[in-house]
Amino acid sequence: MLALGKINRLSVKKQVKFGYYLDGLSWGEILLPNNVVPAGLEVGQELDVFLYLDSEDQLIATTERPKIRVGEVAYLPVVAVTKVGAFVDWGLKKDLLVPFSEQQIPLKEGQKYLLYCYVDVSNRIVASTKLDRHLHKTPAKYNIGDRVDIIISEKTDLGYKAVVNLTHWGVLYQNEVFKPLQQGDKMSAYIVKVREDDKIDLRLTSATFNQAKQLTDKIIHRLHQNNGKLALTDKSSPELIYEAFGVSKKAYKQALGLLYKAKKIVIFEHGIILTPTDTKDN
Known part of the structure; x- marks a missing residue:
């Protein structure tokens, strides 16, 4: 069809x-x-x-491919504002219309906005900044740990609001974010929880217990490279942890917990050190 x-x-x-x-x-x-x-x-x-x-x-x-298709979300620039609405560049010769009725706030030429593309009742392909009108129309049938595609919508007091698989709203909480994010950024994320209102909690890494165990080997190796010392604790910034190991702060804290319980490290205020026993064994 x-x-x-x-x-x-x-x-x-x-x-x-x-x-x-x-x-x-x-x-x-x-x-x-x-x-x-x-x-x-x-x-x-x-x-x-x-x-x-x-x-x-x-x-x-x-045969050209537009930057957005019907049923999709994209971050696009306004190239003109006319008496019928705003027009955005979607990669084709004819620009895409955003009717005034589909503008959350008046769009301005030269600015970029997150848009949803659909076919209206007049059989026109148009776009809308009123994403709430078009998302969450179906139940959020996801399982914990599922990998999904997200697009960042906006920063909130909790963290970042994101569009999940082009169909639902999700939230990346601030303590799960370990790199700068901008509106329109596309990336993969993982389902943490689907709430009763079908809103979705997300994280950027698939941090699990097994992955935390794998991370412990990397931490031990790094400690041996640094004479048994590492100035990176469970209270270090998410950015520093990600720069060092490419994981979230939560995953790093889990790994440190495993190492501490196994008596392989001692945790101080400003860093961690290998225990004397682990130093001799290696």
């Missing part, structure tokens, strides 16, 4: 002077203009194209 604003696989029906017509099935013939025709294209061949409406609201195909 064909979908406006998404990638569709269509077959080439015929060639004309200004391009190729693709078989749009019940949608009829769809033009693929010459300026986006791949080299060596032949009648009967199938190819993946993005379907949208041109400046005359005619259905058209392109």
Whole structure:
């Protein structure tokens, strides 16, 4: 089934002077203009194209890939504000409209905003900054530890609000963040908890007990490289811990706890040292 604003696989029906017509099935013939025709294209061949409406609201195909598709979220710049709304650059010749009714606050030319793309009741591809209208429409069916894709929306008092798998809202708490984040940043995260309201708690690392055990070997190795001393405790900043071991502060604290219980290290206010026994054994 064909979908406006998404990638569709269509077959080439015929060639004309200004391009190729693709078989749009019940949608009829769809033009693929010459300026986006791949080299060596032949009648009967199938190819993946993005379907949208041109400046005359005619259905058209392109091999170009926009920065956002229907059902997706992206951080895009406003290139013009007109009497019908704001227009953003989404990577195609015709800019993407953000109607005034879909602007949380009035958009300004030159500024970037986090947008959700959809097809409106007039069958137009448009975008919205009112993400609450379009997210959380389905139950958040995730398991603890699931890896998901997120896009940072905004900084809050708790941490960072993020869009999870383009469909739900999630929260990265401040104590789980160990590197600078900006609106529009894309990355992987892991499910910590799905709350009763379907809001999702996230973390940036898959910190588990087993991973903490693996980290202990790295810490011991680093201690031996530094004459049995390391100026990095469970109270050090998340940034310093991440720079040293590439893990969150929570994972590092778990690893130190395991080493301390095993009597392999002693923890002081400003650092940790190997116990005399562990020093002799290695």
